[in-house]
Amino acid sequence: MLTTRRRVLMVDSAEATLKTLALELPSPPKALASYVPVQQVGELLYTSGVIPSWNGDVQFRGVVGADVSVKDAARAAEICALNIMALIRQHAGSLDRVEQFIQLSGFVRSAAGFEEQPKVLNGASDLIYKVFGERGRHTRQALGTSELPLGVPVEISAIIRLKP
Amino acid sequence: MLTTRRRVLMVDSAEATLKTLALELPSPPKALASYVPVQQVGELLYTSGVIPSWNGDVQFRGVVGADVSVKDAARAAEICALNIMALIRQHAGSLDRVEQFIQLSGFVRSAAGFEEQPKVLNGASDLIYKVFGERGRHTRQALGTSELPLGVPVEISAIIRLKP
């Protein structure tokens, strides 16, 4: 029992899990104007809205339910989550500094009558849970919208509590 | 004067007011995926976006200004507020643990040219003020959008400060 408990404690590392899953992070998104990618206040880290770009190149464009499938949109949401992780690592030094994900706000560019925004955002939520375990369980705003910057199908921002 | 003051102090109970108004709460909404309905950090409670469902059954669907009237949409917003209260009671044990509502973010699925999102969201804001008094006075984002999960006409999330 002690061994099991020790092992659980030992694998409470998001960085280790990321390696196990063979996941790589993109370079963290840069601010493009008078704003910044993250701001910390106390233990809370706020991110700007991130889009499905990889090292600055937009990976998906279009409208979910029209020219983007739910599957592709969920992949786009995964990429948003990886960008959020890249911001955390850049700011805090390591993903293991995360105490708890508090909230994801996700906007899905939706065709008329498209109602499956939660399925799209599960791409981000499931990946964060996979990497961070219970520390990854967040509240979520799942919203549809008509248009997003650069024509991307999804934009997500996060509030994260860091360890003291 | 003492009597009056005592009485005011005695009725500073959202649970008592709820009973006086003969209002019932639905069962608190459950997380459907890798996210959770609430997260607390310090004294702040963040909720996920809630929709007008009662014990899990969606009560309203449609587009406000088209197939949903402002009156029905305001009722849908009231139901969102009752779901938020259900989450607070489940998490904190009692509505009387609320120190102050800090913010409501409300999204109204709007027909082209519909501009009365504030009237819709007043359904939630007015009910919260009725139940919590000054502790219920929140900041508010009143926004329109084109689509929402499950085709509902309104989605609301909240930030609440709990008593220490």
Next chain:
Amino acid sequence: MLTTRRRVLMVDSAEATLKTLALELPSPPKALASYVPVQQVGELLYTSGVIPSWNGDVQFRGVVGADVSVKDAARAAEICALNIMALIRQHAGSLDRVEQFIQLSGFVRSAAGFEEQPKVLNGASDLIYKVFGERGRHTRQALGTSELPLGVPVEISAIIRLKP
């Protein structure tokens, strides 16, 4: 060098910068219902969503990319920023009480296919940076939407950290 450094320290006043730029603030927006314009919790100040009104009169209506140009919409975003400053001054007594802007959430009412929400919101972000310097550098959610209250082209809310 000492002189320069002293000068930089001396001009770390948003109120002084506002005067230098000959900028005036509107009267702070009032709550129209059961909500309030701001709520403070600890050092964090949350604002309600503000629209491009001046002393209560809406200055811009319409859809960006259709009947409102990017230039006019950016001016509308500037007016939102001035309203946020008016709320801060009213609540905290002076803009110099700002420790750091934490986040702006901006929604742009967008024509079909309009992708330049960031350019619109730069109207607010750039002005805040101009007035507050590094203290004005915030995270940002830049989002498109189909409809907004009163038909305005942009709505912005803010989270600001005040000095203790």
